[in-house]
Amino acid sequence: MTRKLYALCGTDRTRPFSPHVWKTKLSLAHKGLGFDVAPIGFTEIPKLEQGATKIVPLLRDGEKLVSDSFDIALYLEEAYPERPTLFSGEGGKAMARFVEGWSQMTLHPAIGRIAIMDIHDSLEPVDRAYFRRSREERFGRPLETVAEAGKTDLETFSAKLEPLRHMLKFQPFIGGERPLFADYIVFGALQWARIVSPHRLLATGDVVSGWFERCLDLHDGLGRSVTAA
Template sequence: MEIFLYELVGHDVTRPFSPHCWKARMALRHKGLEYTSLPVPFTKVRHVEDGFDRTVPVLRHGKDVVQDSFAIAEYLETTYPDRPSLFGGEGGRAMARFVESWSHVHIRSFVVSAALMDIYSLLDEVDKEHFRRTREAFFGMRLEDVVNRDPARLDEFSRSLEPMRLTLKRQPFLNGKSSGFADYIVFGLFQWLRITSSVRPLAPDDSVSEWFERCLDLFDGEGRKITAA
């Protein structure tokens, strides 16, 4: 049964950049599943699957339509129990939920502050208008004023990753000896930054950078198929 994954793109439809879509991509590859990527710009998201939802990723598998990267991972885990597990049980699922919340606070906020205008520059004109209008309403300020690349901000971000570094001293992946969905949650955010922006906040020999390189190599280099900005 064919699988379709709707993914967010800018004017270059070959460069999906959404962190949530990358979580779903990596989950599909972890399960060893083939899929067809369907690129969707911002202003077309509301038309996906006849208005099924207003965010992507959305996965179509036969009659099933699933939205939200975590829900997609749970769906794949239930639908394909005999393939490699994304969570390794309920404890791993709960841990992934914690990682999702932690990374939203500490990593997503940094990527937004560093790369918002870079993301804006990747869009078609109609999507730029939509992006500026909706994001400025959300932030209550101009996009340009959201961006913060002050060295002190970079240092603060680096310090916030210390829990990851301590974990990666003991094991190669957040999930343990092998990668799991907890890794793909964090990977998606760093991949978002890698694809959209030239900002590189960590040194190559940082253990988090080394972890990210290992994740880029997973599944025949799935993450490297899209070149860095």
């Protein structure tokens, strides 16, 4: 059975950049499940699978369609219980929910401002127009003004990683000795930045950099299959 993962890309369809898609890519690899990537642009999302979703990732697994990276992870855990666990029990699910909230409320907004023009410039013209319109409506100001504010985010980003930095003093992964879905959540955010923007958010020698490098090496180097910007 061929699985299809719809993944958000820019002009270069070999460089999927969505943080949520990367969570799912590593989740599928963690489970040892093969899949094909179907690259799409922003404006193609409403047309997928007869309007099945407004967001990506969207996974087709046989007759099953699942969207939202966390829902996909829960589906994979239930559908393939004999394969390596993504959560290691209910506590792992609860931990992943907390990590997701921290990542999306703390890391994502900062990365979004830091990389906003890099994302815009990587898109096809039709997607650039959509991206500018939708993000300027969201922020209430021009993209260029958002990018200017992103300079402060770049200066303060390292401090946002302090909770992760503290945890990694005691264990190699958020999941403990081995990665779990919680690791893929944070990895997805930092991989997004790595792929779309030349700005480097992690300092050499930082314990978080070491963790990120270990995550890039997971599953036969899946994270390294797309080079840094």
